[in-house]
Amino acid sequence: MTSLLATEDLTIRFGGLTAVDGFCLKVHEGELFGLIGPNGAGKTTVFNMLTGVYLPSEGTVHCDGRLVNGMNPVQVARLGVSRTFQNIRLFDELSVLENAMTGAHQHSKINLFDSLFRTPRHYREEKRQRDIAYRLLEFMGLEDRAGLAAKQLPYGHRRKLEIARALATEPKLICLDEPAAGMNTGEKAELSALIRKIRDELKVTVLLIEHDMKLVMGICERIQVLDYGKTIALGTPKEIQNDPKVIEAYLGGE
Ligand SMILES: Nc1ncnc2c1ncn2[C@@H]1O[C@H](COP(=O)(O)OP(=O)(O)OP(=O)(O)O)[C@@H](O)[C@H]1O
Ligand SMILES: [Mg+2]
Incomplete structure (x- = not known):
């Protein structure tokens, strides 16, 4: 092995x-x-x-x-290599979906030009990240909470969101x-x-x-x-x- x-x-x-x-x-x-x-x-x-x-x-x-x-x-x-933290580290003010998207962001193929001028590539990339993040929220059973702010989640769900975000880095x-x-x-x-x-x-x-x-x-x-x-x-x-x-x-x- x-x-x-x-x-x-x-x-x-x-x-x-x-x-x-x-x-x-x-x-x-x-x-x-x-x-x-x-x-x-x-x-x-x-x-x-x-x-x-x-x-x-x-x-x-x-x-x-x-x-x-x-x-x-x-x-x-x-x-x-991805990880979660013993002390949960989420962006409290961002939504559950946006938190998961921060994981998917890592393999982003867009550059500063795409971001500044909102090129088609920017929107394609954002959709790719959103899709990955949403699939992982479904996987973790959090899709119903996608629009809530992370700080509104109960503790156990916050831990699961951290895992979803770590998985979103693929x-x-x-x-x-x-x-x-x-x-x-x-x-x-x-x-x-x-x-x-x-x-x-x-x-x-x-x-x-x-x-x-x-x-x-x-x-x-x-x-x-x-x-x-x-x-x-x-x-x-x-x-x-x-x-x-x-x-x-x-x-x-x-
Ligand atoms: N940055 C640091 N500076 C000084 N000491 C540190 C640092 N990081 C860890 N330690 C020390 O290293 C030792 C191991 O800590 P660690 O957090 O890895 O333990 P752990 O096995 O994860 O424990 P727990 O189950 O309580 O989380 C401890 O004595 C800790 O105080
Ligand atoms: Mg420890």
Whole structure:
């Protein structure tokens, strides 16, 4: 199986703190892969290095065989890596549809001239972005809310809108940072099914950070566990659940 995403000895230090230490990750194309670990383990920091937000102190990130280190977030997104944020980042005053369109904007083929003079290409491009965004709102079950301002959405729907926007960039890999945080049981069950559909129907590889063990164990094929910046386990949900180091890391943090 080919690795879509591969990191080698990824390390980052903040002052005296080594937040991620020698992290090796291989996510295969088409996989639904979980990254878990106690609070402060370094999970979001890994996402920040994968997506060009942080430059690693050491080590490499490759996506689709290309070196990601040194690229900025826009370049990484163009390469096909998209993400959502642990703290939701939407444009509150824009509509739900416009928020999703900001994702589709990334592959825009228009230039400044087209925008300034509203050329036919400008309108074609806007329609393309609108169509992609609307299809993804339908996919996420948000099409009825397309005209609302993002700030009017309840919390669970805001999380889903973030995913729709990330998908609108037409990624190969989507990195979801705690997408179920703040959701109720029913919303979590629905989200599980949606994440599966993202992989199965949209054929997007999924890398998932999530604290809800039922959700992670229920949908991930392989899981890697971080603790204090280091990998302590890698395996199937069953292997992870029975791993003494993992049990210790979680109980130790209680
Ligand atoms: N920009 C930064 N400057 C200094 N320290 C940082 C920075 N970013 C992260 N850290 C530290 O790195 C460690 C890992 O943080 P990170 O947010 O990656 O953890 P996490 O696994 O995502 O935790 P949680 O489950 O609570 O979201 C923490 O000790 C955090 O304080
Ligand atoms: Mg985090």
